[in-house]
Amino acid sequence: xxxxxxxxxxxxPTTLVLPPQYVDDVISRIDRMFPExxxxxxxxxxxxxxxxxxxxxxxxxxxxxxxxxIDRTIVKGYNENVYxxxxxxxxxxxxNYQVFQKVTDHATTALLHYQLPQMPDVVVRSFMxxxxxxxxxxxxPCQRCGRxxxxxxxxTWRDFRTLEAFHDTCRQ
Numbered sequence: 224x225x226x227x228x229x230x231x232x233x234x235x236p237t238t239l240v241l242p243p244q245y246v247d248d249v250i251s252r253i254d255r256m257f258p259e260x261x262x263x264x265x266x267x268x269x270x271x272x273x274x275x276x277x278x279x280x281x282x283x284x285x286x287x288x289x290x291x292x293i294d295r296t297i298v299k300g301y302n303e304n305v306y307x308x309x310x311x312x313x314x315x316x317x318x319n320y321q322v323f324q325k326v327t328d329h330a331t332t333a334l335l336h337y338q339l340p341q342m343p344d345v346v347v348r349s350f351m352x353x354x355x356x357x358x359x360x361x362x363x364p365c366q367r368c369g370r371x372x373x374x375x376x377x378x379t380w381r382d383f384r385t386l387e388a389f390h391d392t393c394r395q
Contacts, residue, residue, distance in 0.1 A: 241291055241343070243270055249347060249348075250264050250272070256351075257352075260276060261277045262274055262277075263277075270290075271289055273286070278357055278358055282298055284298050285297045285305060288347075293347065297327055298318060298326040298330055300319070303319060321376065326379050329380055333353050333354075333383065337353070353383060357381065363388040367393035367394070368393050373393070378390045379391065382394075
């Protein structure tokens with residue numbers, strides 16, 4: 224059949240497993256850094272952490288973590304229910320409001336932007352700093368067009384470096 228090609232060993236995904244107490248300490252420090260943001264940490268299935276981040280009276284974010292790595296975020300309105308019928312955080316259903324669905328999409332993009340596997344605590348802190356910029360979601364005008372609404376939505380995009388608000392179509 225011919226000479227078999229040398230097989231390169233597959234690179235195993237590297238996940239830094241940190242003790243739960245260390246993760247708790249990092250989250251506690253971040254919670255103290257941002258007084259306008261409240262963070263409730265729970266561990267419904269052992270070691271994985273789930274955060275319920277409440278940002279003022281604007282929005283709530285469910286953050287699913289594996290050690291200090293953020294796997295998923297779901298953004299919902301402040302008055303939306305974030306729990307399932309059995310009292311657990313609802314990590315599967317999206318917001319009923321288009322504005323928070325957009326912010327969820329942007330948060331997923333931010334997770335891809337803020338990646339530094341060697342320093343996961345910096346990643347979580349950077350992500351939370353970025354998330355905090357949504358405190359004025361309904362009060363900040365777009366930095367490009369200067370308007371508060373475009374197609375019925377406020378500026379939902381936040382620049383990763385400057386944290387300035389932009390509408391989706393204005394950010395390019």
